[in-house]
Amino acid sequence: MTSITGLRPGCSPWPTPWAPSSSWRNVSQPKTLFTGTSGRSRAGTRSEKLVPNRIERATALPVDLFGDEAVFELEIADxxxxxxxxxxxxxxxxxxxxxxxxxxxxxxxxxxRGDDFQIRALANVCSHRGTPLVDCAGRLSRFSCPYHAWTYGLEGDLLSVPYALPAEVGHADHGLESFLVETWHGLVFVSLNPDVEPLSTRVAAVEPYIKPLGLDRLHHDVAATMSEQWDANWKLIFGNALDSYSHFRVHAETVEPVSPTDGSYYLAGSARATVTGGESMERADHLVVSLPPSFVAVIYPDALVWQSVRPLTVGRTEVTTGVAGEESDAGTVVSLPGWDASFIDEDRAICEQVQRNVSARWRPGPLLELERALGDFHAYLAWRLSDVAPEPPVVAAEPGSRPEPPL
Structure with a gap:
């Protein structure tokens, strides 16, 4: 049972498309060509030409970076x-x-999930001729290609090839490629890069704030997970998800009454991850954790609502929203009193409005102290795209406390 006003249930495919309730330019530049994962050496001179000193912690991103095809290709690769x-x-x-x-x-x-209860990330591509194996969430004991019925086990091993002559196909050589998987408090992350830093390193600065909440006991309401496509760049949407500054204006009747703008505060973070806090009416303060490039969650002691982004094109992004809560005899109880899910439509509308302005000429303005988490995201982009080494995490307040108010 999910008690968040207006949240619409999904069905079996993952993520489930939902019908939107609210209602760029393509820069002519060469596209990046790559196969599979890109080497970091690719970022060097190319990124310097595309984003030289243009991503700054203390100012807004230039809007043209939300519509630049060449930058988008760089982001996919790097x-x-x-x-x-x-x-x-x-x-x-x-x-x-x-x-x-x-x-x-x-x-x-x-x-x-395998028979050994391990979670794996396998290439959803038949090793024969590249056909997608699965297009919908479900439960199977093996995966059979819809084209020629090459069949694979849950660990990605090739089990059978119809009509193959003896020794014609080496089964051991044609299993499904696997990728790195790590979990964090009930969340599953994947990397195509075998040399990526451990996820524990990525979340180290925010873990002391998250671990005491005991999120592992919460159950994610899979049926309530929903997805839609927004006509906006992924960076714009991710930055918006961090933005408590907009509550009083964009979410005046949906979020501001339960999570006021002037009740938000920064706790700790860096380019790797950020955690902020905020007052919540009639309950304990909540936390907001961001793990760029894809995940943001609002966390309460007994519930959470999360959002992830996936870039489709330079100006179109898949946005998925999910919730988790405590289990009961009646099912999952996600208690988010006062929340109105129409805030998602409000976020979509403002992001798409900004996206329509990507060809405008303007000078990016300064970020306020309220937008400090957004500055961390900018530092992340500079790290990944321009090899600017992340600075050590900033700690504004220890776990369980609030920062001192500014003078």
Whole structure:
């Protein structure tokens, strides 16, 4: 049972498309060509030409970066094919054989729980002629290609090839490629890069704030997970998800009454991850954790609402929203009193409005102290696209406390 006003249930495919309730320019530049994961050496001189000193912690991103095709290709190669990307929740693949097809950048991936209860990320591509194996979440004991019925086990091993002559196909050589998987408090992340830093390193600065909340006990309401496509760049949407500054204006009747703008505060963070806090009417303060490039969550002691982004094109993004709560005899209880899910439509509307302005001439303005988390995201982009080394995490307040108010 999910008690968040207006949240619409989904059905079996993952993520489930939902019908939107609210209602660029393509820069003519050469496209980046790459196969699979991109090497970091690719970022060097190319990124310097595209984003030289243009991403700053203290100012807004230039809007043309939301519509630049060449920058978008750079991001796919050097962010989405190199870093940790949120894939699904542990509860979406709770039992052996349960699987969820996802896209990591441009790589089709199949998240699956094996008979050994391990979660794996397998290439959702038949090793024969590249056909997608699965296009919908479900539960199977094996995966059979819809084209020629090459069949694979839950660990990606090739089991059978119809009509093959003896020794014609070496089964051991044609299993499904696998990718790195790590979990964090019921969330599953994947990286196509075998040399990516451990996820524990990525979340180290925010873990002391998150761990005491005991999120592992929460159950994700998979049926309530929803997805839609927004006509806006992924960076714009991710930055908006961090933005408590907009509550009083964009969400005056939906979020501001339960999470006021002037009640938000910064706790700790860096380019790797950020955690902020905020007052919540009639309950304990909430936390907002962001793990770029793909995941943001609002966390309460007994519930959370999360959002992930997946770039489709330079001006179009898949946005998925999910919730988790405590289990009861009646099912999952997600208690978010006062929340109205129409805030999602409000976020979509403002993001799409900004996206329509990507060809405008303007001088990016300064970020306020309220937007400090957005500055961390800018530092992340500079790290991944321009090899600017992340600074040590900033700690504004210890876990369980609030920062001192500014003078």
């Amino acid at each position: 962010i989405w094919h190199q870093d940790w990307v949120f894939a699904c929740t542990v509860d979406a693949v709770a039992e052996p054989g349960e699987h969820v097809p996802v896209m990591i950048g441009r790589q089709p991936v199949l998240m699956v």
